[in-house]
Amino acid sequence: MGLIHRKEAGDSVARLPSPQSSGDEKASFGDGHGPNILDSPETGLHRGLRSRQITMIAIGGAIGTGLIIGTGSSLAKAGPLSILISYSIVGFIVYMVMCALGEMATYLPIQSGFTGYAARFCDPALGFSLGYTYWFKYIIVTPNQLTAAALVIQYWVPREKVNPGVFIAVFLVAIILFNYLGIRFFGEIEFWLSSVKVLTIVGLLILSLILVLGGGPDHDRKGFRYWKDPGAMKTLYGTGDTGRFLGLWSTFVTATFAYLGTELVGVTVGEAQNPRRVIPRAIKLTFWRIVVFYVLSVLLIGMLVPYDSPRLAFATKKATTGASASPFVVAMIESGISGLPGFLNACILVFVFSAANSDLYIATRTLYGLAKEGNSASIFARTDSRGVPIYSLGLSAAIACIAFLNVADDSRKVFTYFVNLVTIFGLLTWISILVTHIYFVKARQAQGIEKHQLAYTAPFGLPGTYFALGFCIVIAIFKNFDVFIHVPDREGGENFDYINFITGYLGIPLYLGMIFGYKLLKPKSKGWTPMTADLYSGKAAIDREEEEFLANKAAKQGSGRSGGWFYRHFIAWLL
DSSP states (O other): OOOOOOOOSTTSOOOOOOTTOOSSOOOOOTTSOSOOOSOOTTTOOOOOBOHHHHHHHHHHTTOSHHHHTHHHHHHHHHOHHHHHHHHHHHHHHHHHHHHHHHHHHHHOOOTTHHHHHIIIIIOHHHHHHHHHHHHHHHHHHHHHHHHHHHHHHTTTSOTTTSOHHHHHHHHHHHHHHHHHTOHHHHHHHHHHHHHHHHHHHHHHHHHHHHHHTTOSTTOOOOTTHHIIIIISSOOOSSSHHHHHHHHHHHHHHHHHHHHTTTTHHHHGGGGBSSHHHHHHHHHHHHHHHIIIIIIHHHHHHHHHSOTTOTTBTTTSSSOOTTOBSOHHHHHHHHTTOOSHHHHHHHHHHHHHHHHHHHHHHHHHHHHHHHHHTTSSOGGGGOOOTTSOOHHHHHHHHHHGGGGGGGGTSOHHHHHHHHHHHHHHHHHHHHHHHHHHHHHHHHHHHHTTOOGGGSSOOOTTHHHHHHHHHHHHHHHHHHTTGGGGSOOTTOTTSOSSOHHHHHHHHTHHHHHHHHHHHHHHHOTTOOOOOTTTSOSSTTHHHHHHHHHHHHHHHHHHHHTOOOSOHHIIIIITTTO
């Protein structure tokens, strides 16, 4: 496909001189003002994530509530063609973000992740704001996944019978335990959970295609029937082309939410074995995941479920008792399949659990990275003997208890509010990564680092980064346009939807406030120029670590061929 640009000789990036460090290297920022990023036994993570684990996490890591549940609200609001367009456009933007992140992560796979890149390549204030924005995102998205679990379980057990807080508590305790047991255990659990997710999605795609072609119990070849009646695009807040455009634009929020978490690969670089080989491969798989899992899924769902289906939980203000949270379940019921919807909802619970598990992991590692950069209390950088930042885990898990809002409010309302909050934090994260990549490219050009010296380069270069940046900014500004529109039948009778306005835009002043607040509190802090950006500190130690890993791997391979014929020919190339 030509999507991955790698240096073929060796599996490692070319060794570059490190003029800012020599001998017993101190891995501080270029001017010496930054904190030490090398590990001590009390603050070091363990590189325990194996290639196959990162690969499977990259394929299935972000498959969660946004795709399985969130597509229902978009379909009901705007119609099948609208969600196909929005998911395709946002998918391309996500791929640009991943390419930008991959170029930086393969060059310098540090434990503080992309918050460290922002602080080193662009401005310490941006690293500070990005770190906390990303942490805020994941301490919100973790309870969001628990909320989704309560929403899905109501398919079997209405909230009138069992309080959703019971199920939230069970899931929360489980994800805390899995994160506490260490990176090797976490990686193995996520490998198998992601495997289940991938197999489920593949099965759903095959089943959906069969149903579209008339292979279901009703023997009804649906094709593009629902694109004609009730229609391909539903009007919103207006008529004609204006109404169809507003409907289309409204789906960009849920489309963005569906892709959030794709950058998980960038967080794992500090705990990945041989990241300069694994990360480019994971990015390549991200491209195919977007095309196959997301774009193809929304296309088939739009062919199977009409946007005015009363069974969609978000289609009406008061969903019917038998309504499902997932459009995939609705598609089965509409096609006359009675046995599989319950099984699929059980699979969706696995999706939600996996997403919550990885979200708590990201929140923990982000707070850990902030502490390592000196932007949070040093206690949050402390790890136990398994390399787990236990204090960061404890705080992040405690905040996840806000999911118990479900006890007092309707799950669908809470889910919508969380989507708003998480989406703006996610967009600001993508914007920061793209800005950092622009600074990184200019810095490496100014300091004489050529493309062929990198393990991976973004295939679309700076033009792709600028395009994605512009689109992310537009979505961030206009994503909640409907709060400014007078809607006579708005729920609650309010002319101005202040709750969605607050949840939709709260992240922007918070993000900017942290940048300018950092500047005010640290007036000596300056942004980096292309010549002063630190591209070398810590790199020599990472290079040595990579060489040792490759040497050990070569020694093991030299002792005999590992794996059987099937593994070597059909699986090893992927892992």
